[in-house]
Amino acid sequence: MMVNCCGLLTAYKEQVPLKSVVVELEVRDHVATVVSTLNYENKEDKPLEAVFVFPLPGDAAVCHFSATIGKTQVVAEVKEKQKARDEYDDALSSGQRAFLLEESEQSPDVFSLSVGSLPPGESASIRLEYVTELAVQADDGLRFCLPAVLNPRYQPQDSEGPSVQVTSVPASLVPYSLSFSARVSSPRPVSKVESNCPLDTLQYLNTEQTQATVKLAAGHKFDRDVELLIYYKDAHQPSAVVEAGQTSAKPGTLMGDPVVMLSLYPEFPQAVMSSASCGEFVFLLDRSGSMGCPTNNSKQQETRIGSARDTLLLLLKSLPMGCYFNIYSFGSSYEHIFPNSVEYNQKTMVKALKKVKEMKADLGGTELLKPLKHIYSQPCIQSQPRQLFVFTDGEVGNTKEVIDLVKSNSGSHRCFSFGIGEGASSALINGLAKEGGGHAQFITGTDRMQPKVMQSLRFALQPSVADISVTWDLPKGVSVTVLSPPITAVFQGQRSLIYGQLTGQSSEAAEGCVTVKYSLAGHPSQNQLHFSLKPAEDNGLTVHRLAARTLIRSLEMEERERRGEQDGGVKKKVVELSVQSGVSSAFTAFIAVNKGNGEAIQGPLVRRNVPTPDISMRVSTEPQQPPRDPFLQLISVQKASGCWVLDPALAAAMGKTSEEVESPKPASVNQEVWATILALIWLHGFKMDAREEWELLAMKAVSWLRAQNAACVAECVEAGNALLGCKVQKEALGL
Incomplete structure (x- = not known):
């Protein structure tokens, strides 16, 4: 129990100078400008240096940084990084106030802000502006995400360089407030704006509905990323x-x-778009400890690893016969199910699913580089284009190295990436897909992972x-x-x-x-x-x-x-471009020094790291698995060829006894044809809301049925509808 003695405290009973964060977002079509104002206050009796480490979208361009202390405003300049650091240190040692903003060496989506020499009782307001492109989601929405969380970075054992230390506190104790408003304008009407956090009603500013504003409802606890999805009418116009x-x-x-x-x-x-029926599909699944966390804050049963296991089940059932596949999982070390990719058939599918079922979040940290190197060292299979699917909930300390590796292998494969849960690094997830010529998806809040993953599988099955x-x-x-x-x-x-x-x-x-x-x-x-x-x-x-x-x-x-080759020419070009455009880079930093009235600030500096919310609250044991969903039960008994067999497991998934399922079968029909038609009727009758999850495996079942040239399909559909209490037309099944 914490005793609230004076002002705001961290779990370590240190006072926190960050008071509030105000964010204003301006979206023009698919480009966003974000202005964040961070308000600090030194409530201690000695001067403070506060270090605030925070995430930004991985592809954001930071283009303005200024600070106001009392009544004085200082606008920062972009300078070469070492020069900026030296200037900052000189300013502090001569008793001047200074501010330094720099990008992390390892990952372009982490910034650290040093607020130097804040005198006792003084307030400082810091204004930070960045621009970013908004990614298009599977349903044509544009996604903006304001990250609230910086999950602890996992530094690989053998990597160099200090990692930024971040203290995390439970979200309920985050000592600062957030207000967030957005203004959206586009040549096309704004049809809706949705969020994972409660919003006030969308206000249109003109009759054409091409301009609108929206605010985050009051009282938002910074307990999750704020995700905004913006939808335009006819979004796909070049x-x-x-x-x-x-x-x-x-x-x-x-x-x-x-x-x-x-x-x-x-x-x-x-x-040209009929799906390809070949490919080498390599699935790479994060099994670090944090994958044992709940998928979201509201539904405690489902864990990230549990959701990933269900997703792998759907993926394995949806693969085309004759393709190749393998499944890797990683944490501090990595494992694979087969030494090399194997041909997809009933035997290999069953073996893989048995292994998937046993997967737990028990492999420690997040070492992504080693399994990737191993996958790329395997020779590609003739006329089976390689498609890599990476599932992770975290951050790696060596993001740039990982992305460079994917880029150097981009000629021989496509990489599809999935960021699971709050705090997955956007620099990592977007970078993998961008350099690997694939597609990135983020699964947060109450999103189900399955529809997003199946969308990417459809992309992977498109001819390249x-x-x-x-x-x-x-x-x-x-x-x-x-x-x-x-x-x-x-x-x-x-x-x-x-x-x-x-x-x-x-x-x-x-x-x-x-x-x-x-x-x-x-x-x-x-x-x-x-x-x-x-x-x-x-x-x-x-x-x-x-x-x-x-x-x-x-x-x-x-x-x-x-x-x-140390010619330094490229680095020099980056520094020049960064200084000229005022946009941050890995080799520059923003520096602001307030020369003030020349009076030095008295007293030794105390350094404080400002906590960021830790919403994962690391879970070590997996919660009890909820009872198996009948939908997943039905899918799990489908064969690799696409058909179902008439057995007790199929009957149970449909809520019937074996006897009830067997007796209405028309006499001349074989059992597998009858079972497959029943399963298709059940999916169309009871699971239309999840259609995008089972569409590919249903297409496979229909192809299998056509190949059987079975008589009396119409009779089977009629008998199946009667048994299950459905009204599904034969045409709707694609037969």
């Missing part, structure tokens, strides 16, 4: 935004020239797109420098963003055109977008900053690849 350069910057530089941002949504012809090229057609005198890395993956309905710097002069009415060509399963295809070169009105410099961030991230990766 679009282009041209943004004017900064008037004070030199023409010919990135900030001085106009920049165009293209968002493309390729549509593929239906004929080859020979992607982008060509520009611009008026005479205008040229483009593409700032984005080349597009390596294109999926049906998934967005690709391209940034380009436009140099030269054109008339007001001029138009540009961009063409994306690719080949899909051997068929050449193309999409085209015409756009006006006239800059959009008042966009701030959001697009320029995102373009600079894209270029900075590519250069940082190049620098890591060339670490052997």
Whole structure:
């Protein structure tokens, strides 16, 4: 029991200077600008240095940092990292107030903010601004996430460098409040905004409903990430935004020239989209201790590992016959079910499922690099494209190394990633999918993992797109420098963003055109977008900053690849670009020093680490498994070929006795055909809400039935409906 003696205390009875956090979000189409204000107060009788470590989206571009102490405001500048640190230390030792904001060496989604020399009784307000692209979800929603949590990073045993120490306190004791508001505008109407936290009603600002505001309901406890999903009508329109350069910057530089941002949504012809029936599917599952935690705060029974086991069951039942697969699991060490990927059939499927059933969250930390290296060391299988699925709830201390490894193997596989639960690192999850040419999904709050994973399996079964090229057609005198890395993956309905710097002069009415060509399963295809070169009105410099961030991230990766050759040229380029655009990078930091009135602040500095909420409350023992869901029970007895067998387990899943299920079978029909039709009727009759979870395995069952050329299908459907009390039409089953 904590005694609340004076002000706010951490679990260690130290006072915490962070009082409140105010976040204002501005979303324009699919780009967000976020302004956070952190208010500190030193309630101690000696000067304080507070260190606050906090997460930001992995691909955020931090572009403004300022501090107000009393009545004085100091705006930070971006400087080379060591220079900034030296300046900060000098300022503190000479008794001046200083602030330093820097990105973690290991992962681009963790920042640490040092608030130096805050005199007793003084308040400081820190304003931080960043821009980020919003990812498109499986249901076309755009996802913005304000991370509340920084789970302790897991540092691999042999890694170097100090890891930032974060004290965690239970969410109920988080000593600061949060207020959060968003303003959304788009050329298309905003149809709805949803969140995992209670929101006030959406307020439209105009009759076209293209502008709206929404607020987080009062009293939000910072006990989870705040996730916002924004839906537009007709979201999948390709679009282009041209943004004017900064008037004070030199023409010919990135900030001085106009920049165009293209968002493309390729549509593929239906004929080519019939699912592939081959591939090597490698599933990599996190079994670190935290996977034993509940999936969310409300439903205590289901654990993350339990949900992952159910998901693997659905995946294994949905794979096409004739493909190859393997399952790895990892923690501090890793295990695999088969020494190499094996052909998918009844025998290998049963063996894998038996092993999956026994999997527990008992492998310690989160060492992702070693199993990945092992997987990549296995030779690829001729004409079976490799598809890697990574499931993790955590953070790794060596995010950049892991992502670099995936990138260097991107020519031979696609990587699909799943962040499970609060606090999964967005830099890790998005980075794996981006560099591995796959798709990233986040499973938080009360989301079920299964529909999101099956969506990614559908992507993985799409034929892969080859020979992607982008060509520009611009008026005479205008040229483009593409700032984005080349597009390596294109999926049906998934967005690709391209940034380009436009140099030269054109008339007001001029138009540009961009063409994306690719080949899909051997068929050449193309999409085209015409756009006006006239800059959009008042966009701030959001697009320029995102373009600079894209270029900075590519250069940082190049620098890591060339670490052997120390010419320092790439690093120098990053520092120049970061300073010029005011966007953070791995090699720079924001530094603000308040020279003040020259009076030194008296007394030795006391350092305080500000706690961040720990909402996982590490669970060591797994809660009791809830009784098996009849849906999963039914799925678990399906055969690899897609059919079901008439046995007591199938009857029990449908809530019947063996006798009840066997007697209505038409005499001329074999038992497997009857059992398979019954299972399909049960799914269509009772589980339509979960259709996306069983659609692929039902398609497999229908293919199996067609191959049997069975007579009296209509009679079976009629008898099955009568038995189960359903009204499912034969056509609805696809028969």
